[in-house]
Amino acid sequence: MTNYMRTNAWNDGGTFNNADLLWYAKGVGKMMGRSLNDPASWWFFAAIHGELVNPDTAEYQAAPAFIRWGSINNPPSVPTTPLPVQATQDKFWNQCQHGSWYFLPWHRGYLLALEAQLRADIVSLGGPNTWALPYWDYFGGSQPAEALMPPAFGATTLLDGTPNPLYVAMRYGPDNNGNIYIPTEAWEGTHNQDLNWQQFGDVTDTCLQNDIYTGSDTATPLPGFGGPESGFSHGGSAHGNIEQNPHDLVHVYVGGYINSTDFGLMADPDTAALDPIFYLHHCNIDRMWAVWNGAGNTNPTDLNWLNGPTPQFVMPMPNNEPWVYTPGDVQNLSSLDYTYQDVTAPLKPAVSLLAHRLFALGAISAADVVKSLPSKVTQRKPAELFGANAGPVQVSNTGGTPIEVTLHPDVQKRVVGSFQQASISTPPDQLYLKLENVRGTQDATVLRVYIDLPVHADRDTLRAHYAGSVGLFGLRSASVKNGAHGGAGLTFVLDISRFVDKLHVKNKLSSGRIKVNLVRSNELPQSTDIEVGRVSIYRQPY
Known part of the structure; x- marks a missing residue:
């Protein structure tokens, strides 16, 4: 009891x-x-x-x-x-x-x-x-x-x-x-x-x-x-x-x-x-x-x-x-x-994430079938670097300047191939944005991440390109050079598969670049810096 x-x-x-x-x-x-x-x-x-x-x-x-x-x-x-x-x-x-x-x-x-x-x-x-x-x-x-x-x-x-x-x-x-x-x-x-x-x-x-x-x-x-x-x-x-x-x-x-x-x-x-x-x-x-x-x-x-x-x-x-x-x-x-007192699980979406992706990539009949299938895949291949930006970036309050992630041509072909062949038996690659070695002195902020954000975006456009947020809890401690992390900073991973799907459908991957905007959730005090060591994108095939 x-x-x-x-x-x-x-x-x-x-x-x-x-x-x-x-x-x-x-x-x-x-x-x-x-x-x-x-x-x-x-x-x-x-x-x-x-x-x-x-x-x-x-x-x-x-x-x-x-x-x-x-x-x-x-x-x-x-x-x-x-x-x-x-x-x-x-x-x-x-x-x-x-x-x-x-x-x-x-x-x-x-x-x-x-x-x-x-x-x-x-x-x-x-x-x-x-x-x-x-x-x-x-x-x-x-x-x-x-x-x-x-x-x-x-x-x-x-x-x-x-x-x-x-x-x-x-x-x-x-x-x-x-x-x-x-x-x-x-x-x-x-x-x-x-x-x-x-x-x-x-x-x-x-x-x-x-x-x-x-x-x-x-x-x-x-x-x-x-x-x-x-x-x-x-x-x-x-x-x-x-x-x-x-x-x-x-x-x-x-x-x-x-x-x-x-x-x-x-x-x-x-x-x-x-x-x-x-x-x-x-x-x-x-x-x-x-x-x-x-x-x-x-x-x-x-x-x-x-x-x-x-x-x-x-x-x-x-x-x-x-x-x-x-x-x-x-x-x-x-x-x-x-x-x-309450351990009730919230209802899961009626349509699975895989079904959404297959539908977006044009595999409509497969999307209908996959709704009733289990999601679990026991064996995954290792993630592979898809692209990265040129080097460390300072995160501004406005986030107005996009960070360009340059894609590796050979890996890009494999990603596009997985989209073109997407089906129940061969799900499309998952794509992850990785913010590596994030360093700074102010934990009390949030970074919002946008993919392929147009200039002067209105509210609805911002929402459509919003990939998620990361809280910088532990940033100061992780940036201490003589501390437990050796000053390596924090690392964050966000699933951006649905955004790369859209870029593929609109033929925007052919540019060989993906634009990423990082925006602070609010104005930070003067002399407070946030640096991202590298912005990278990884593919994980099935």
């Missing part, structure tokens, strides 16, 4: 009338009352995800002064001493898994450990011994109300007038004005008259249509729902589909910034877990993984995933006994004593 139910934070209007939120605030308050070096403190748990408090680390030394924990505006009042002994830091701190197929299981264990500590504190305060973390389902509600941050997080006081531990000063939202909401597709549908319309509709749950955890098929673009094969990765390669969208985008949009020295805590991995909304966001990501599994999709069976990496995952627990766990230990909710 499951003992713990994680419920929707928007129950009872998302206010402190929701007892789960009220007890969450009280538990957070008790954890915040402990010292930085106490494994049961809020600050220690935040540092497990990432920290900028130890001045002896390369990360701290390279970070601008304004982003270090000692510069964070109150509330919360973040301590910077006493530090745990180095052995404790090495064991527990800076452990979050990103750009890795361990992203989902590591964060599930992280939530379980924090939830256990909060529950122990809540019980000590007279609260229920069945309390569990709520989740923020920003895709839910009518209009859709739940895209807004639950009001309890914006209140400065609790019901009794005491300070609200869930309130954070450095939290600015998509418009950088303190209005916190997630620009989902449903939100855009009811707020499309807003002057900032270009920011809307970026955040989706499309990843739930994937059917492979790692890899690709006709329903799942690279690198897969859960991420690419990896070792222990505190950052790393391209993010999995659920990590890239919605995870990264929600972090960046909730955080936001005001100016070059005032950013939202959620926008940077080394400050994000200081914000109590972090855990409700990750609770929803964990719920989405459960939804995906509940729809019949399976996790990796590879022992390298099941047994986890070296070093092993470890979390502090209320009994002062470290909990060492593997992905295999946490992959099924049924063995973890908790469930979610």
